[in-house]
Amino acid sequence: MKASVVDGYPKGNKMKILIEDAEASHVNALRRAIMADVPKMAISKVMFTLGVNEDNNNRGEVYESVNALPDEVIAHRLAMIPIPTQPDEGMAFPEECEDCHDLAEDDKGCPRCQVLYSLNVRGPSADSDEPYRVVRAGDLTNVSDPVFDISEEMQSIPITYLAQGQFLEFIAFATLGRGRDHAKWSAASAVTFQPRYEAELKKPKKASVLFDLGLTTSDGRAIDAKLFTSKKCSDVSTVLDLEKALHQVGHGTGRDADFDEAIVLNKIDGSYVFSFETDGSLAPEAVFNMAIGELKSRFSDLGEDLDRAIA
Numbered sequence: 001m002k003a004s005v006v007d008g009y010p011k012g013n014k015m016k017i018l019i020e021d022a023e024a025s026h027v028n029a030l031r032r033a034i035m036a037d038v039p040k041m042a043i044s045k046v047m048f049t050l051g052v053n054e055d056n057n058n059r060g061e062v063y064e065s066v067n068a069l070p071d072e073v074i075a076h077r078l079a080m081i082p083i084p085t086q087p088d089e090g091m092a093f094p095e096e097c098e099d100c101h102d103l104a105e106d107d108k109g110c111p112r113c114q115v116l117y118s119l120n121v122r123g124p125s126a127d128s129d130e131p132y133r134v135v136r137a138g139d140l141t142n143v144s145d146p147v148f149d150i151s152e153e154m155q156s157i158p159i160t161y162l163a164q165g166q167f168l169e170f171i172a173f174a175t176l177g178r179g180r181d182h183a184k185w186s187a188a189s190a191v192t193f194q195p196r197y198e199a200e201l202k203k204p205k206k207a208s209v210l211f212d213l214g215l216t217t218s219d220g221r222a223i224d225a226k227l228f229t230s231k232k233c234s235d236v237s238t239v240l241d242l243e244k245a246l247h248q249v250g251h252g253t254g255r256d257a258d259f260d261e262a263i264v265l266n267k268i269d270g271s272y273v274f275s276f277e278t279d280g281s282l283a284p285e286a287v288f289n290m291a292i293g294e295l296k297s298r299f300s301d302l303g304e305d306l307d308r309a310i311a
């Protein structure tokens with residue numbers, strides 16, 4: 001199996017990888033590994049402060065720990081916030097942490113296996129013109145290593161609204177986990193692959209039915225005969241764009257008879273285009289490499305088990 005990043009990727013958190021000399025079942029194992037096995041950080045426990053606070057500085061204004069959303073929903077929303085995962089920081093899974101796995105359930109959790117965030121936000125004061133305040137991911141204060149600070153692009157994620165007289169206060173604990181245990185630990189979404197094709201220009205005259213539509217590729221080039229060299233086009237991104245464009249002249253468009261399969265897509269055996277997008281907790285390259293690592297370790301484990309079973 002050979003893997004290479006498709007030109008122009010990664011785009012932000014999106015990734016496309018060309019996989020060659022592979023079987024679909026192997027590529028699918030990689031897909032499953034990315035969704036279920038690659039570990040990442042997510043908030044998994046929240047301790048809310050409940051009660052009534054009196055503000056001594058501001059005419060004794062009273063704030064109460066109520067707001068528009070139930071605590072469970074807030075905890076769920078916190079779990080979905082991408083927590084920067086630093087594979088090199090040596091974070092341990094809570095159930096495997098050497099420093100605290102012997103402790104009672106309530107005492108578990110130490111700097112090696114969890115990251116702490118605190119939040120303490122009040123709604124607008126009584127004399128404010130603002131009817132409410134939005135609590136955002138950026139309001140979370142990281143009380144652990146600064147490498148786990150919520151990244152700038154995620155800080156605007158809304159968590160809830162607070163009206164006058166309301167406050168929200170909690171401590172949240174992020175831990176390392178795997179997507180197979182809960183979707184909040186899934187490192188990437190939209191993990192898909194498709195066979196790789198090569199486009200062939202068979203009937204240049206009839207292909208004008210497509211070329212005259214004035215379509216462009218995703219990077220802005222005109223879809224016309226210039227995309228083909230010696231009647232072939234094999235650039236991965238361009239072929240994907242052509243595949244989309246061909247829907248405009250396919251069955252049911254009324255153009256298919258004139259077009260008469262002037263351009264065909266030929267499948268390249270053993271070659272796949274693999275794509276996914278991370279939530280921002282991990283870089284897409286890291287996710288792919290970690291998935292390969294997970295598969296390697298699993299198959300070598302299997303190899304040892306087999307040896308033992310046969311011996």
Ligand SMILES: [Zn+2]
Nearest residue numbers: 097100110113
């Ligand atoms: Zn621990």
